[in-house]
Amino acid sequence: MRIGIIGGGAVGLLAAAYFSKKYDVTIYTRRYEQAEQLRTHGLTVMYGNERTTHRVHAEPFVRAIEEDVLFLAVKQYDVTNILNTRIHMLQANAMMFLQNGMGHVPYLPHLPHKHIALAVVEHGALKIDDTTVSHTGIGRTKWSVWRGEKETFSFLSEVDARFLFEYVDDWETMLIEKLMVNVCINPLTALLGVPNGMLVTHVPYRQAMEQLFHEVASIFQLEQQERIWRHIQTVCEQTAANRSSMLRDIEAGRRTELDAILGYVIERANERHVPAPISTLLYALVKGRELEGEKKK
Incomplete structure (x- = not known):
């Protein structure tokens, strides 16, 4: 084959x-x-x-x-x-x-x-x-x-x-749960410049991630939120020393997948007329870092 x-x-x-x-x-x-x-x-x-x-x-x-x-x-x-x-x-x-x-x-x-x-x-x-x-x-x-x-x-x-x-x-649940992991880890690590593990070991960062999680979970009307939240924290712990792909892209001055991850969330929120202030603010901040890095290349 x-x-x-x-x-x-x-x-x-x-x-x-x-x-x-x-x-x-x-x-x-x-x-x-x-x-x-x-x-x-x-x-x-x-x-x-x-x-x-x-x-x-x-x-x-x-x-x-x-x-x-x-x-x-x-x-x-x-x-x-x-x-x-x-x-x-x-x-x-x-x-x-x-x-x-x-x-x-x-x-x-x-x-x-x-x-x-x-x-x-x-x-x-x-x-x-x-x-x-x-x-x-x-x-x-x-x-x-x-x-x-x-x-x-x-x-x-x-x-x-x-x-x-x-x-x-269920392909849709599979993709949404993976999206939740990426939404909670990638933009925050890219903005803060920290490895994945810091999102759970540093209390203020964990609180920020949890607020983001609940906002996005509400947009997608997720069931089993406790299980998914525990999974996201486990991913952070198991990849504690890793620098997310979005953070590495930011550091290298490359285009990120922000639009496909957090941008997708904001689009769904707009379609459903659900407020997404945390996602919208985080998107703007990470996009600013991305554009700044591209100008330096």
């Missing part, structure tokens, strides 16, 4: 490495240089003191792709661009989306693919360079079928034990 992975970031590289143990994998990158480096040097995964290198195919994403299964592992804003301008290039029987936000969901009914699945990645992954990714924490990748047959993705049960996939029936 041929697997294509669009995106040479941390998640794309990590998935490609584990899939390559059993399948023919091609990584489709933004830059020619990264594709050339992967072809020349292979893809290296660091896990603790282990370093393993995997042979993968790699090409820049500039032409039509023909694969059995395609994984879209790019930032949310790049997903929107691809689905708006290059959907004709995604020639595959099945697709799986690996994104943090929910901005891609409105596009799904317009896609021609017979089998579409959505997933949320709970692993810790850090891209070291164009050919190296550090697997900083083992988690799970939860996935659910949006359209088509579950059996199309049955190969996911055979992936390496360090990269487990777990099926869930």
Whole structure:
């Protein structure tokens, strides 16, 4: 079976490495240089003191792709661009989306693919360079079928034990719960410049996160709020030393996924005529840091 992975970031590289143990994998990158480096040097995964290198195919994403299964592992804003301008290039029987936000969901009914699945990645992954990714924490990748047959993705049960996939029936609840984690951790850490663990160990930060949580939970009319709040705190504790992806983007002067995460929340609040003062203020502050960083580049 041929697997294509669009995106040479941390998640794309990590998935490609584990899939390559059993399948023919091609990584489709933004830059020619990264594709050339992967072809020349292979893809290296660091896990603790282990370093393993995997042979993968790699090409820049500039032409039509023909694969059995395609994984879209790019930032949310790049997903929107691809689905708006290059959907004709995604020639595959099945697709799986690996994104943090929910901005891609409105596009799904317009896609021609017979089998579409959505997933949320709970692993810790850090891209070291164009050919190296550090697997900083083992988690799970939860996935659910949006359209088509579950059996199309049955190969996911055979992936390496360090990269487990777990099926869930309700894709919307899965995405919203992942969104809640990202909403509560990413913008606050990006604004405060602190690692994830500080959000629970520093009382004022935890109080701010809890206020944000209750506002967003109200917007989405979440059930089982206590369970989800405990889960968010557990994620902070388990990734205490990690710097969130949004914080790393801010520090590097890169565009963040703020619009797909907190911007999405504000859009839903406006649609439902629900006030969102905390989310709106936090969005403005983080967006200001993002724009300031981009000007310095």
